[in-house]
Amino acid sequence: MVPATLIKAWILLRSKIIENGQLIVPDKLTLLEPGMRLIVAINEGPTLANRYAQVSRIDKVKTTLIDWAKTKTISSMDDFNLITNSGIITSNSTKPTDWVDVLNKYQPDMKKCQARPFKPVGCS
Numbered sequence: 001m002v003p004a005t006l007i008k009a010w011i012l013l014r015s016k017i018i019e020n021g022q023l024i025v026p027d028k029l030t031l032l033e034p035g036m037r038l039i040v041a042i043n044e045g046p047t048l049a050n051r052y053a054q055v056s057r058i059d060k061v062k063t064t065l066i067d068w069a070k071t072k073t074i075s076s077m078d079d080f081n082l083i084t085n086s087g088i089i090t091s092n093s094t095k096p097t098d099w100v101d102v103l104n105k106y107q108p109d110m111k112k113c114q115a116r117p118f119k120p121v122g123c124s
Contacts, residue, residue: 035077040065042084044108045115058110062103069103072096082106085116 017024042048048058055063072078073096080099082089090102 037079039081043115044084044113049110066100069096069100
């Protein structure tokens with residue numbers, strides 16, 4: 001693996017900034033990692049209880065999200081949200097481990113849930 005300082009130095013040497021037609025060579029490069037906002041919306045309904053190879057659709061979705069969240073660093077700048085047609089399950093969770101706990105505890109009875117049509121907000 002190539003050290004981050006070497007990558008930054010390479011990018012700095014390769015960077016070209018043109019302002020008002022003039023070439024400006026940067027003397028410093030700052031990496032910004034603002035993070036991302038992940039919002040998972042689940043339209044709860046009986047079809048998510050359907051099984052393939054003994055695994056329900058909702059469990060497959062949850063497993064995939066949990067496996068991905070476990071790859072995130074503890075000091076992530078990301079923010080995780082889980083929303084269902086029953087309401088907000090969690091909002092602005094900043095720790096991937098907390099989000100994994102929320103996903104593990106999320107156990108709706110999909111066979112009893114009623115899917116609802118999506119209604120965009122703020123669109124004309």
